[in-house]
Amino acid sequence: MRIKLWGVRGSLPTPMGVQEYQTILGHALAHAQNDFRANPSITAEQLYEGIPAQYRRVIGGDTTCVEVDYRGTCIVMDMGTGARRAGLSIAKRALRDIYVLITHTHWDHIQGFPFFAPAYDPGVTIHFYSCIPDLHERFIRQQHPHYHHVKFEDLPCKTTFTYVEQGEQFEIGNLQMEAQPLIHPGGSASYKIRKENQTFVFATDTEFYGPDLSMLVKKYDQFFHGADLLIIDAQYSLTEAEQKRGWGHTAMTIAVDCAMHWDIERLGLTHHEPAHSDETIRELFARAHEYLEANNPHRHMMELTLAREGEEYFL
Ligand SMILES: [Zn+2]
Ligand SMILES: [Zn+2]
Numbered sequence: 001m002r003i004k005l006w007g008v009r010g011s012l013p014t015p016m017g018v019q020e021y022q023t024i025l026g027h028a029l030a031h032a033q034n035d036f037r038a039n040p041s042i043t044a045e046q047l048y049e050g051i052p053a054q055y056r057r058v059i060g061g062d063t064t065c066v067e068v069d070y071r072g073t074c075i076v077m078d079m080g081t082g083a084r085r086a087g088l089s090i091a092k093r094a095l096r097d098i099y100v101l102i103t104h105t106h107w108d109h110i111q112g113f114p115f116f117a118p119a120y121d122p123g124v125t126i127h128f129y130s131c132i133p134d135l136h137e138r139f140i141r142q143q144h145p146h147y148h149h150v151k152f153e154d155l156p157c158k159t160t161f162t163y164v165e166q167g168e169q170f171e172i173g174n175l176q177m178e179a180q181p182l183i184h185p186g187g188s189a190s191y192k193i194r195k196e197n198q199t200f201v202f203a204t205d206t207e208f209y210g211p212d213l214s215m216l217v218k219k220y221d222q223f224f225h226g227a228d229l230l231i232i233d234a235q236y237s238l239t240e241a242e243q244k245r246g247w248g249h250t251a252m253t254i255a256v257d258c259a260m261h262w263d264i265e266r267l268g269l270t271h272h273e274p275a276h277s278d279e280t281i282r283e284l285f286a287r288a289h290e291y292l293e294a295n296n297p298h299r300h301m302m303e304l305t306l307a308r309e310g311e312e313y314f315l
Helices: 018-038 044-050 083-092 135-142 213-224 238-243 252-261 278-295
Strands: 002-007 065-070 073-077 097-102 125-130 158-163 169-172 175-181 189-195 198-203 229-233 266-270 303-306 312-314
Touching: 002 083, 002 229, 018 044, 065 083, 073 083, 125 135, 125 169, 135 158, 175 213, 198 213, 213 252, 229 252, 238 252, 252 266, 252 278, 278 303
Parallel strands: 073 097, 097 125, 125 158, 198 229, 229 266, 266 303
Antiparallel strands: 002 065, 002 312, 065 073, 169 175, 175 189, 189 198
16 A cells, blocks of 8 residues: 655645745755865765755645555545645546545645546546535535636536445445544544555544543544554644644644554654744654653654655555
């Protein structure tokens, strides 16, 4: 199973601003200048390789979209603005059936759909799955002529809509799926995908916080326990989580704490706060890493990763 992240930003698409770009470029050039002084015959390629990774790669500003590929079965989780690039990549593979799982319909999880290239291919059927009974109507509404120039009903692709009960198990291709309600204003669903002994859980837009936290961690243990890969909402710092209680998102260190209790093998932290620069996100991630090292109760250390646009995981 190949899992690719096409959008990792939360709430609002966040292209890198000019100021942040210039700061990063300045750091990169300073490193290159030092390397050049030490070795004036250095090649451009070597100069590039010498620049620290954080100045060579951005975290990414597109909102939630995750592609899962298992032996030609293509599942896309959420249609945030990352769906535009995902669609261009998927269109090249000339697939006839694409399975789209929607966690909830906050804008950052659906607004990429009108720009999803396979939707404009009459040979494609897009099979929507969600725990939202009126998902079809919501997608029609999003493409009302007031908001978009192509109506949903006029898209060349075929569509089907399958309603999934919270807690229901279902199948897509040879993959076993399960939906689980999360803690989020208006609701959100987590999806678990199982194949052979491998389990991937995607849990975006959820708030693990507050006096009931240990009870919540226990309540969700059965669903999350032992996942080989969990990609989870980790939008906030601890301070923000306190300030924004009830907004439906989790602090990075709390996400790590929960995952340790659930005995997760590999953890990806996603749905990054749009107000945070790449540097701030990396600082929060470094703190989350320190927290894991200081509190890891197991002999076997969970692998902790920062979700970045273009990142791939293999199970
Ligand atoms: Zn969101
Ligand atoms: Zn949301």
